[in-house]
Amino acid sequence: MIRLLVPDDLSGGRPILLADAQARYLVQVMRRGPGDEVLVFNGRDGEWRARIVAAGKRATTLEVVDQTRVQPPPGGIVLVMALVKRTPLETAVAKAVELGVAEIRLVNTERTNADHTRMDRLEAIAAEAAEQTGRLDVPRLQAPAPLSRVLEALAGGGPLVFCDEAGEAPPILAALGGLPKGPLAILVGPEGGFSPAERAGLRARVGTIPVSLGPRILRADTAALSALTLAQAVGGDWTT
Known part of the structure; x- marks a missing residue:
């Protein structure tokens, strides 16, 4: 129907x-x-x-x-994603909605390779994905903001899984398996990766959990969808 x-x-x-x-x-x-x-x-x-x-x-x-x-209680995974070019960004938004995220926060980083995006188009894509996938809500979609501001807003809201492609980090499955059920955010960087200063700040931040997504360098949209899939499979609504 x-x-x-x-x-x-x-x-x-x-x-x-x-x-x-x-x-x-x-x-x-x-x-x-x-x-x-x-x-x-x-x-x-x-x-x-x-x-x-x-x-x-x-x-x-x-x-x-x-x-x-009936309407289910609010909650779920927050996807924090660096602003990337239009096509991979739109793909990530649509598929993140299908995968059940509660919120999508876009961030500007030192290596962000896109300087603007059409929020109205992303909101329409999110609404269409919600209609097609059978979910009863549309994730909140936050306009791009500086990484520092987004991290400040997330403080105290549960662990932040930092997909770190440039450093030593445990496999994401091992990290997710050790987390209690509850609020969770997943951070994916830009196509060029996080700068050394950003990585150092993230690793020093209380509540941040660096993880590896494997031996290959993934595109930003692939990284986001891979991390979301694993998070749902390990401790999200795929387990209920």
């Missing part, structure tokens, strides 16, 4: 007027009309079944019928 992310509060009998893009997708692309049903969610109220009551060029309206799934 088609799933749509909507901003509206959800409860039985409530009408929903779809945004133009969603209305066109539902009526013109998917060929749905009055009487057909879809699933809707907003990241707060769980998932609900809704029925199309009016479908036209100017307006498409749904009526919320009943709840199909």
Whole structure:
């Protein structure tokens, strides 16, 4: 069944007027009309079944019928990723949503090789991935900020798994296996890696756990998805 992310509060009998893009997708692309049903969610109220009551060029309206799934409690893995070029960044965002991250924080580092990104496009990609993958929320997506500021915001929020490609570090599976269940962040650097000063600061930071992702140098998006997959398999929601 088609799933749509909507901003509206959800409860039985409530009408929903779809945004133009969603209305066109539902009526013109998917060929749905009055009487057909879809699933809707907003990241707060769980998932609900809704029925199309009016479908036209100017307006498409749904009526919320009943709840199909309750909203799970918040939590999960935070992906902290250095800003990279558009295609690998968009790939990483889409796949991170599929892998169940709770939040994506973008960071600027000394070797960041991209100076800007379109947050509206990334948010649309994240929303589409959430719709397709069956999750009931869309991860929070934080605009790029200096590494020092992001690290300060994460202080006290659980261990930070630092994917360090340039130094001696235990294999990520060994490190993850020794962590208690709870809040966790994963840090992936830019294509050129972290600078020596950044690496030294990260290794000296309380709560940072340097790890190795193996003998090969991985692209940033590959590194992010590899680390997320292993974290979910060892102690995340793949184990429940």
